[in-house]
Amino acid sequence: MTKLLKKARKGFTLIELMIVVAIIGVLAAIAIPNFVRYQLRSKTSEARTNMGGIRTAQTSFQSTEDNYANVTTVTPPALSGTVKQAWSLAVCDTMCNRTATDMCTSFECIGYRPDGDVYYQYESNHRAAAAAVTPEFAIGAEADLDGDMNNGQFSYGSDNQNSGSAVIAPAMLACAAANAAEVFDCAPGTY
Numbered sequence: 509m510t511k512l513l514k515k516a517r518k519g520f521t522l523i524e525l526m527i528v529v530a531i532i533g534v535l536a537a538i539a540i541p542n543f544v545r546y547q548l549r550s551k552t553s554e555a556r557t558n559m560g561g562i563r564t565a566q567t568s569f570q571s572t573e574d575n576y577a578n579v580t581t582v583t584p585p586a587l588s589g590t591v592k593q594a595w596s597l598a599v600c601d602t603m604c605n606r607t608a609t610d611m612c613t614s615f616e617c618i619g620y621r622p623d624g625d626v627y628y629q630y631e632s633n634h635r636a637a638a639a640a641v642t643p644e645f646a647i648g649a650e651a652d653l654d655g656d657m658n659n660g661q662f663s664y665g666s667d668n669q670n671s672g673s674a675v676i677a678p679a680m681l682a683c684a685a686a687n688a689a690e691v692f693d694c695a696p697g698t699y
Contacts, residue, residue, distance in 0.1 A: 548654055549699070551627055552699065556662065558626065559649055559691050560691075562632050565618040569618040573612075574606055576636075578610045578613060579618065582629050582631045583598065583630055583631070588627060595624075597616065600612065604617045609634065615630070630647065630649050631648045631678055632647045633645065634646075642669045644667075644668055645676070646664065646674065646677055648662070650681065660693075661693075661695050663684055666688065667689045672687065674686075681694060683695075
């Protein structure tokens, strides 16, 4: 009789297996949305990195041309959504020079091109130097990484007037950097 009881106790019952499957399902339901949010947050690093590169290119351009370029050509031209798209190459206008920086409307004019494809659209408008006017520039980045039709946006504004806040806002966005000379998330939690 004891041999039969020992044989019957080998393995798991169907209820025990169902409980384990239910626990795994609950853990997956908690972990998957957090993992997706983590992935989206990591993709925003593209905007911060490229905005730093654009800032460096604008500063370099300003050091030789005495003004910032007015990069109003939004690049790439359309929002890509959840898929990366190629950085569109636009030829710099031949009229682009130190006296006509409004003609410097593409990123090629400042010598900036990221490595590889991008999720975000970028733009970098300026306020030209004039009598008693300090030159300033702003950078905007916008994307819809999660495809929900709500765009994540980042803004950067220079602080040449040393006012502590961005003097101009990116033309493509409705928000300005809260603190000048740092990248600002215009729509926190929106990807």
